[in-house]
Each structure stands twice: as C-alpha cells, then as structure tokens.
Amino acid sequence: MSRRVHTGDQSASEEAALTVVEQTSAALREKARATLGVTGDENTESFRALVRKHDLRYYPVVALGLLFATGAFQSYAFTVLTPEISRTMGISIAAIVGARALFQMAIAVAPLPIARLSQFRARRAMLCIVTGIVWSAITLTTGFVTSLVALILILCLDGLTTGSVGALHAPLIVDSYPPAARVRALTAYTAIGAFGQALAPLLVGILASVAGLSWRGVFLALGIASLLMTLCAIRLRDPGYGKWDTEQLRASVHQEHGEATDSLSSEDVALGFWEICRRVLLIPTNRRVYAGFAVYGVLTVPLGTFISVFLDERWNLGPGQRGLFFSMFFGIGVVALAAYGSRGEKQFRASPARVLRAAGLLLAGTVVFIALGGLMPALAPMVICFGIAGACIGLLQPMLGISLLSIVPSHMRPHAQALAGIFVAIGGTAGAVLLAGVQDQFGIGGTMVAIAIPGVLGAFIISSAGRLIEDDLDRMIDEVVEDEEIHRIKRSGGHLPMLSCRGVDFSYGPLQVLFDANFTIEDGEMVALLGVNGAGKSTLLKVISGIGLPTAGSVRYRGQEITYLDAERRMKLGITQIPGGRAVFGPMTVVENLRSYGYTMARDRGSVDRGIQTCFEAFPRLYERRNSLASTLSGGEQQMLGLSKALMLRPRLLLIDELSLGLAPVVVGRLLDMVRRINADGTAVVLVEQSVNIALNLVDHAYFMEKGEMRFDGRADELLARDDLLRAVFLQGAGAAQ
Ligand SMILES: Nc1ncnc2c1ncn2[C@@H]1O[C@H](COP(=O)(O)OP(=O)(O)OP(=O)(O)O)[C@@H](O)[C@H]1O
Numbered sequence: 001m002s003r004r005v006h007t008g009d010q011s012a013s014e015e016a017a018l019t020v021v022e023q024t025s026a027a028l029r030e031k032a033r034a035t036l037g038v039t040g041d042e043n044t045e046s047f048r049a050l051v052r053k054h055d056l057r058y059y060p061v062v063a064l065g066l067l068f069a070t071g072a073f074q075s076y077a078f079t080v081l082t083p084e085i086s087r088t089m090g091i092s093i094a095a096i097v098g099a100r101a102l103f104q105m106a107i108a109v110a111p112l113p114i115a116r117l118s119q120f121r122a123r124r125a126m127l128c129i130v131t132g133i134v135w136s137a138i139t140l141t142t143g144f145v146t147s148l149v150a151l152i153l154i155l156c157l158d159g160l161t162t163g164s165v166g167a168l169h170a171p172l173i174v175d176s177y178p179p180a181a182r183v184r185a186l187t188a189y190t191a192i193g194a195f196g197q198a199l200a201p202l203l204v205g206i207l208a209s210v211a212g213l214s215w216r217g218v219f220l221a222l223g224i225a226s227l228l229m230t231l232c233a234i235r236l237r238d239p240g241y242g243k244w245d246t247e248q249l250r251a252s253v254h255q256e257h258g259e260a261t262d263s264l265s266s267e268d269v270a271l272g273f274w275e276i277c278r279r280v281l282l283i284p285t286n287r288r289v290y291a292g293f294a295v296y297g298v299l300t301v302p303l304g305t306f307i308s309v310f311l312d313e314r315w316n317l318g319p320g321q322r323g324l325f326f327s328m329f330f331g332i333g334v335v336a337l338a339a340y341g342s343r344g345e346k347q348f349r350a351s352p353a354r355v356l357r358a359a360g361l362l363l364a365g366t367v368v369f370i371a372l373g374g375l376m377p378a379l380a381p382m383v384i385c386f387g388i389a390g391a392c393i394g395l396l397q398p399m400l401g402i403s404l405l406s407i408v409p410s411h412m413r414p415h416a417q418a419l420a421g422i423f424v425a426i427g428g429t430a431g432a433v434l435l436a437g438v439q440d441q442f443g444i445g446g447t448m449v450a451i452a453i454p455g456v457l458g459a460f461i462i463s464s465a466g467r468l469i470e471d472d473l474d475r476m477i478d479e480v481v482e483d484e485e486i487h488r489i490k491r492s493g494g495h496l497p498m499l500s501c502r503g504v505d506f507s508y509g510p511l512q513v514l515f516d517a518n519f520t521i522e523d524g525e526m527v528a529l530l531g532v533n534g535a536g537k538s539t540l541l542k543v544i545s546g547i548g549l550p551t552a553g554s555v556r557y558r559g560q561e562i563t564y565l566d567a568e569r570r571m572k573l574g575i576t577q578i579p580g581g582r583a584v585f586g587p588m589t590v591v592e593n594l595r596s597y598g599y600t601m602a603r604d605r606g607s608v609d610r611g612i613q614t615c616f617e618a619f620p621r622l623y624e625r626r627n628s629l630a631s632t633l634s635g636g637e638q639q640m641l642g643l644s645k646a647l648m649l650r651p652r653l654l655l656i657d658e659l660s661l662g663l664a665p666v667v668v669g670r671l672l673d674m675v676r677r678i679n680a681d682g683t684a685v686v687l688v689e690q691s692v693n694i695a696l697n698l699v700d701h702a703y704f705m706e707k708g709e710m711r712f713d714g715r716a717d718e719l720l721a722r723d724d725l726l727r728a729v730f731l732q733g734a735g736a737a738q
Pocket residue numbers: 508511513531532533534535536537538539540580
C-alpha cells in the first residue's frame with residue numbers, strides 16, 4: 001500500500017487553500033474585468049480628464065507616434081518612387097516587389113529577437129529610440145544605393161530595425177496609460193503614425209515635383225527629417241510591465257484578503273522566449289486575430305506598390321500626383337482614427353467582442369471599396385473609393401491591436417505584437433505572390449478586384465473571434481489571480497499540494513477531450529488514475545509532463561505555475577513520464593537506452609554508470625540482455641527498461657501509463673514491487689491503470705475519469721463501492737477478454 005504522507009488535517013487545508021483560490025477568482029472577476037477596462041457600460045471619461053486624474057503625460061503617445069511615422073518615411077518613399085527607381089536603375093517592377101517582400105520578411109523576423117531582448121528587463125523605450133536613429137541613417141543611405149543587391153541589403157536592414165515598432169510600441173503605449181484610456185491612446189498613436197504615412201508620400205511628391213529633387217535627393221531629405229523627429233522622442237522612458245492592469249490585478253488579490261500589497265515583479269514568471277510565443281498562439285482569439293493581421297498584411301504590404309503602378313499605368317499620374325494620392329489615402333485614415341478614438345473606447349468598455357465585430361465589418365468594407373476603385377471609369381469616383389478604403393485600413397490596426405494585447409498578460413505583449421508582425425509579413429508575402437499572378441493574367445485593374453477574396457475571408461475570421469474574446473479575457477484574469485493567490489498562500493506559510501491541475505481543458509485539434517479536470521497529488525504519495533479507454537487519462541498525464549499543452553486551466557508544481565513550460569524543463573524539475581505501450585528506443589541496446597536517460601539530465605559518465613548499475617541490481621534480467629536491441633525484448637522486459645528510467649532519473653513525480661497492459665500476472669507483480677520501492681524512496685507516483693484491482697490494491701487515493709471529466713476523487717475503498725462508475729471498466733475488461 002502506498003503511504004498517505006499527509007494527515008487528514010493537511011489534506012483538508014490543501015483543499016481549503018485551493019477553494020480559496022477559486023473563491024477569490026470568482027469574487028474578483030467583475031472587479032478584475034473593470035481593472036482591465038471592461039465595465040459593461042459605455043461611460044467613458046474624456047482622455048484629457050484621465051490624463052489629469054492619473055497625472056499622466058501625452059508625451060509617450062506623441063514620441064512613439066513620431067517614431068512610428070519616422071519608420072514609414074523610407075517605406076513610403078519607395079512606394080511612390082517605384083516607377084522612377086525602376087527606370088533609372090534599370091530594375092524591373094517584379095524585382096522591386098520582390099525586394100519589398102524581403103523587406104517585409106525582415107520586418108517579420110525582427111520583432112521576435114526584440115521581444116526577447118525586452119523579456120526580462122523593461123528597456124523598451126531605449127530600444128525604440130535606438131532603432132529610430134538607425135532608420136534615419138538607413139533612409140539617408142538609400143540615396144547612395146547603385147545596385148539591386150545594395151537595395152535589397154538596405155531594405156533588409158531597414159526591415160530588421162523596424163522590428164521595434166512591431167514588438168514594442170503598442171505594448172509600451174498599453175503600459176503607459178490606464179485601461180480606460182487605452183483605445184484612445186493606441187488610436188492616437190496610430191493616428192500620428194498614419195499622419196506620418198500621409199505626410200511621407202506628400203513630402204515625396206513635393207520634393208520630387210515642386211523642389212525638383214531626384215529620387216536620391218528625396219531619400220536624403222527624408223533621412224534628415226526622420227533624424228530630427230527621432231530626437232524628439234529621446235526622453236521616452238519605460239513605465240514597466242503591467243503597471244495599470246496585471247500588477248493592479250495582483251494587488252487586488254491582497255486587498256481582497258485585507259493584506260498589504262505585495263509587489264511581485266513579472267520576472268517571477270519564468271517562461272522562456274519560445275514558451276511565451278507558444279502560449280500566445282494557444283489563445284483561441286489570438287489565432288483568429290492573427291489571421292486578420294495576415295489579411296491586413298495583404299492590404300498594407302504589396303497593395304501600395306500595386307496601387308502606385310495602377311496610378312502610373314491606368315491613370316498616367318506622375319510622382320507628384322501619386323504622392324498627393326497616397327497622402328490623401330493615408331490622411332483619410334488619420335481623420336477616421338481621430339473620429340474613432342472615443343467610439344472605440346466605448347465599444348471596448350461595453351464589450352471587446354464589439355471591437356472585433358466592427359473590425360470584421362471594416363475589413364469587408366475595405367476590400368469592397370478597393371475593388372470598386374479598381375473598376376471605376378472616372379478619376380474622381382476612383383479616388384473616393386480608395387479614400388474610403390484608406391479610412392477603413394487606418395482603423396484596422398488599433399482595433400486588432402487592442403483586442404490582441406488586452407487578453408495577453410503584460411510581459412507577453414511584446415511577443416504577441418512581434419507575432420502579429422510575422423503574420424502581417426506572411427500575409428504581405430503571400431499577397432505579393434497572389435497579386436503579381438493576378439496582374440500577369442488580368443492586368444493591374446484585376447489586382448484591385450482580387451484583393452476581395454482574402455479580404456472577405458479575413459472579415460469572417462475576425463468577426464468570429466468576437467465570440468471567443470470574452471472567455472479569453474476571463475481566462476487571463478483567472479490566471480493572474482490564481483498565480484497571485486498561490487504566491488500569497490505560500491508566503492503566509494499555507495500548505496499546497498506538490499502538483500495540482502485546476503480546470504484543465506485539452507483538445508486535439510477541434511476534438512476536446514478534457515473538460516475542467518482537477519487533479520492533485522502530494523509529495524511522496526501514490527495515486528491511481530482510472531477510467532475506460534478514451535476517458536482522457538493519458539492526455540491528463542501529457543498535460544502534467546508537458547507533452548501536451550492545455551487550452552484552459554493551470555498546472556502547478558511545488559507552488560510554481562508550469563502550465564506552459566517545456567516537457568524537457570519539467571523533466572529537469574523532477575517530473576518523469578513513462579508513456580503507455582513500450583516506452584523504449586527499439587533500435588538501441590538496453591545499455592544505450594539506459595545511457596540516453598542519464599544523458600538527458602546532463603549527468604556525468606560516472607553517475608550514469610552508477611545509475612545503470614542500480615537498474616541491473618533491480619532487474620537482473622536486464623543485465624542478462626544488456627547488449628540486446630530493445631526491440632527484441634519481451635513486453636515485460638521492455639516495461640522493466642521503461643521503469644528503469646525512474647531509477648536513473650530519480651524524479652519527484654513519476655507518471656506511469658498502463659504498466660500492466662498485456663503482461664502476465666507474475667511479470668506485473670515484479671514490476672509493481674519495483675513501483676512500490678520507487679514510491680517508498682520518496683517519489684510520488686501517478687498510476688494510470690486499466691486494471692482496477694491492481695490499481696486499488698496499491699493506492700489509498702484514486703481518481704476516476706469518464707469522457708474527459710473527473711468523476712471521482714477520493715479514497716480507493718470508496719471507489720470500489722461505486723458500481724455506477726466501475727461497471728463500465730469491468731464491462732470493457734470483459735469485452736476485451738472475449
Ligand atoms: N494524438 C491524438 N489525436 C487525436 N485524438 C487523440 C489523440 N490521442 C488521443 N486521442 C483521443 O483523445 C481521447 C482521450 O484519449 P486518451 O488516450 O487520453 O484516453 P485514455 O483514457 O488514456 O484511454 P486509453 O486507455 O485508451 O489510452 C480519445 O477519444 C482518443 O481517441
């Protein structure tokens with residue numbers, strides 16, 4: 001029999017502690033949503049009043065907006081001057097579009113390392129200023145380029161430094177202002193950036209046609225302007241992560257318990273870079289919003305170049321007129337942003353779902369007007385159609401941005417934003433290929449119509465995200481509250497189970513197989529996890545060991561949240577899984593298999609050899625077969641080899657899946673003796689078993705799962721009395737025996 005290592009009182013206090021977590025989450029839910037800016041009403045204070053009330057400044061919005069605008073200078077000079085650059089350097093339009101696609105790839109890749117740089121230290125402001133200075137230098141240098149290769153290099157360098165816009169600007173804005181003012185702050189920032197985008201082509205047009213500068217002269221002039229604008233942002237400072245939301249949410253947990261606020265820094269959450277990216281991508285709303293960003297990429301990346309060619313070929317407009325056109329195109333976006341700011345704030349406060357539904361509608365409107373613009377027979381209606389499309393495009397970015405950032409914990413926002421950049425680039429590149437193909441077949445007018453296909457698809461996807469965002473917002477609140485609550489309990493000396501899974505949902509693609517599953521195990525305990533085939537037992541083990549990541553809920557181990565930690569890191573923390581079936585490497589010998597276990601823990605040769613010796617002492621049969629290939633071992637021998645993993649790694653928590661399956665009783669008996677010994681040496685064991693008799697003979701505490709739900713959690717002898725649950729297992733066993 002396994003030891004119950006905790007007393008009845010202790011067990012009750014753990015349950016009580018976990019109940020407190022749930023109660024606090026429920027009690028704080030509404031307050032927490034309000035802290036995050038979702039109040040359910042549309043009553044907003046004016047931006048000015050909020051700035052005064054919280055003693056804030058307009059400077060972060062203006063400084064970041066200027067940096068954003070600066071980043072646009074080089075890019076839009078290219079958009080307007082593409083026909084001239086192509087003619088004077090003898091480079092085809094296709095080559096320039098290709099170079100621009102590479103530029104977009106560089107923009108896509110750059111935000112991820114930038115997010116990584118700011119992951120552990122809040123130094124986003126400094127990174128933004130440095131990249132602003134680099135942009136200016138690049139814009140200046142573009143004027144001296146003489147070959148396609150140099151052009152590509154300069155564009156890639158520009159794209160790489162543009163990464164800070166992608167990863168850092170929006171999270172910096174979000175952390176600089178309270179949630180009640182964020183949509184407006186983000187809209188204002190986008191509007192200033194868009195104003196720069198409107199100004200850039202106009203400036204290009206004026207410099208090229210009125211001042212008579214060549215395209216090289218235009219780049220030089222823009223480089224100087226961009227440097228001056230960057231210098232205006234030099235006093236920008238990083239406010240720190242989550243100052244207005246997640247940190248306040250943490251504080252509210254302590255207030256709920258009448259305690260002094262404990263300031264926990266976000267560094268306590270030690271997920272690695274890729275783990276954060278993976279976490280962000282697991283949020284269902286985000287996946288759809290990212291699809292929206294990909295379509296946004298089609299609209300913003302290649303479309304500008306094609307519109308420029310469209311104006312040149314179809315309407316015979318020179319650089320000055322094209323500059324004026326693009327200036328209008330983006331200028332209308334600024335007007336739309338100015339009009340939308342407070343409307344968007346109201347929409348967001350009432351429900352973030354409304355923002356996403358509106359974004360879907362806008363996207364659909366955008367592509368319809370672009371298509372109409374491409375078909376118009378006269379100049380004035382064509383310009384009006386594109387003007388309306390420009391207004392819609394201008395609004396899309398802040399709408400998608402605020403939806404994305406509001407459901408992601410503060411320290412993950414640069415990563416979320418960086419990933420958005422990647423999706424914009426993917427969409428941009430795919431769009432370039434699509435539109436170039438359409439242009440070949442149907443001419444430049446056809447490209448304007450073809451944009452409707454990804455546009456309408458994207459509109460549906462974004463609108464459908466509206467159904468998910470409320471749940472994802474609540475999920476984030478639960479995560480932060482639970483995290484803080486657990487830390488509070490730990491600090492006040494409360495006892496927590498060694499491992500606890502709370503509210504776990506898991507899906508294989510669209511098939512959900514775990515539903516709100518709860519599971520706990522104490523240090524040194526052995527518990528059985530029972531249920532019929534397909535109940536979800538193996539899946540729960542995967543969630544604990546990190547082979548599978550849940551779509552909702554948390555996994556805590558020794559008081560730390562490990563829900564999204566890599567399986568490898570969990571193994572180093574002491575969690576080992578012996579998977580179901582034959583958990584060995586068939587083409588390797590017994591000794592090589594044992595060595596591989598040791599080396600995964602980066603052990604030295606001496607300690608690996610000692611571990612192998614222990615395994616051979618425990619299973620003399622393995623010693624006899626030490627040089628045989630694992631694939632030639634019998635089922636029982638393979639399970640011995642699998643179990644040796646636990647002897648080699650000496651984990652704190654061992655997860656065993658279906659040890660007895662298909663083995664003779666005498667072999668099972670030997671293996672179970674070993675499991676008992678491992679448990680007696682202090683390792684906690686979760687035993688997933690088909691055989692109820694075997695399992696319940698070994699443990700005091702059992703869990704029973706049915707159709708992905710935890711149906712029983714209690715004493716093993718009480719489970720034996722539950723005919724209603726066990727009948728299905730016995731029936732299945734009888735069926736299998738026939
Ligand atoms: N890789 C996978 N892809 C898709 N569905 C899966 C996958 N693995 C398991 N499932 C499905 O998930 C559900 C739960 O499977 P799981 O293996 O966790 O159950 P189990 O209780 O361990 O049963 P068994 O004893 O048969 O392993 C089943 O319906 C199964 O068909």
